[in-house]
Amino acid sequence: MQAPSNDRRRTPPGVPRNASGGGLTVRGEPAVIYAAIDLGTNNCRLMIATFANSQFRIVEAFSRIVRLGEGLAHSGRLHERAMDRALRALKICAEKIEKRGAARIRAVATQACRIAHNGREFIARVERETGLKLTIISPEEEAHLSVMGCASLLDAREVSPVARAALVMDVGGGSTELSWVELADETPAPAVSVAEAQSLAQHNALKITRRMPRPRYWISIPVGVVNLAERFPEPASGHTQAWFEAMIEDVSQTVRHFSDPETLRPHFDKGEAYIVGTSGAITSLAGMHLGLERYDRSRVDGLWMSHGHVQSVITRLLELGHEGRELEPCIGKDRADLVLAGAAILEAIQRLWPCQRFRVADRGLREGLLLSMVKRKTRRRRRRGPRPVATPVTA
Template sequence: MARKMTAPKKPYRGSGAKNRSATFAALDLGTNNCRLLVADRAGDGFRVLDSYSRIVRLGEGLASSGQLSETAMDRAVEALKNCKTKLDKYRNCQVRCITTQACRAASNGNEFLQRVKKTTGLKLETISPKEEAKLALLGSLDLVDDSKDFTLVVDIGGGSTELSWVDAKAAKRRGVSGSAARPPILGWASFPVGVVTLSETFPEHADGGDPFWYDKLVEYVVKLLRENDAADRFGPLFEAGRGQLLGTSGTVTSLAAVHLGLSKYTRSAVDGVWVSQEGMDAARDKLRFATPEKRATEPCIGPDRAELVLAGCAILDAVWQIWPSERLRAADRGLREGVLLSLIHSNKPAGKKKRKRTRNVKNQNNTNAKPKTNALNGTDNLSDSLDKLS
């Protein structure tokens, strides 16, 4: 059944309408999952026509070997073949296929992309952490709440975690179209830790032999996050109660579903729900103090997520320690939706555009320099942006 993201409007019939794609598709091959959405335009949003999702664990073993394994690549290629079969059903479809941290980090990432193109015909684009942060925000923009000055968008992936500090009032004011052209992101940061890499770095003992295992995960991530200057820049603002969290990852939606006590995961019940920190802590503890076997029987976790969900919880706990908020909003949306919206809004009839000067931003992954929060709003110094909101 088609899923509407916004109320449909009459299609635009003006200049350039004949050249616009009738259908759009977004394929996101992550470190853990392969996801596809096919949709058509519905006003400023879209209406989902088809979808696909499969856990492939492309980044399995990457943390220790530095390479994508043959087994992991085989799983991913099979999933991508299924996606191609679905895409072949649609004519005049504008498609964007992206991949993220696993292919960014793997020494054989380019070879894998060439294999995918030769085997499936799909051309995967390895996007930067900055682009990933922008798309995650765009996909969840409707859930940004402007009752606080700042929203921290938390995207916990399989191989990395992207954080974006957003001017919430500007996000509401600009809307999807304006935010696609000029993201209201005051700063962003990418950290090379995700649910797959963290769980492999700190494997869980089935017998629960180390009572401090979970605490070690949180301590490790906190130390990593504090190396970035965003802890000092944004931490005091969140401590003053001026910010709140928006989680776009499977970790967050799974925890929210456990908190709600759902007997079966239901997107409509989870997407957009607010959960207090106490509520999320209780859901986390229910999973933390369960055996792996018991955790796998949770209806909204299952065996596929049981091994990884606590690593995601540890990352979320670390984020919450540094940028505190009374509550968090769960978003069952993210990169795929962001890709679709960026395609739709870049596909609108072209009008006159004002030329704007842009400044280059240094790569977050430069390991020779102290990590800094990068700005996406054209300012070299984040203090310029923060002073306006202080």
């Protein structure tokens, strides 16, 4: 797809262009530019970054709420208006990728396209109209990529007593992926210190940790903020507590039967575990907790909250009502009807796996996609090994 000729987007400050004006440079050398697209049930997200010195430098990020899965739970199909919204966002992504000259691209679609009867037809339409080749990934790969994207926040020694396990929850629009990680085995030393994590967030950077954690147990439940909110419309009467509890119970029923992670239960009982939550609804909760007048990723990403803090924000959200939530700067109209569905999913998990410490992640699948591209490149190099040395032929 050709970018519009009048598109004059500027390179962010501090990121020089090379002499030819075509690409970015890092320390005078042409930088490889990576792009990751995550098309979810609710959001379309893009991240473009350069990679050098085991670190991604984010040069552009884009996110738009498209509600691709709107009405999907009732009809089993992606609706025309929803597909049009997603296509408009994807065309913007394609233009940004072409403008930046990204050499390596990974674009994925998740739950909405997985379950919709016309999901693959839509994927084909996306390629025809934008040139982007989306891959529908499995729930297992989605869970693994989300954990990979949150790797720098999985630090066993940032909790007292030292954490032995973490539960990463990626709350999407149509599904929620839950991944239990053993920290003692996967991160024997701190991946990124608190100070370094804050510095990375402030400078739009993403660092590869020494060991990428892998989920020991995982589950994907077909409950996300969009389909949960559609199944449980907010009561006009204003009696919201019973409504909220009904959403919590609905989520609990889909998770409580999953007994595989019970071997890690003692760590939660001893206070040696914490939950990491990633989603727009969860970062909105964090923004409200901090009282931000404007959303600030550098303050939200990696933020520690207690269960009590989360419950206090939920109480405020219930008291505000729909119109009040629309006026909150970290929520707005797009998430006013979804943020409490996300809060209900979080509260259900916190009740099933009680722990006092909760960490907010403004990162996840996009970051996991970027890291996976570098990991693939590294593995290919290792498999090839050193080039054979030629032996001279003597007469």
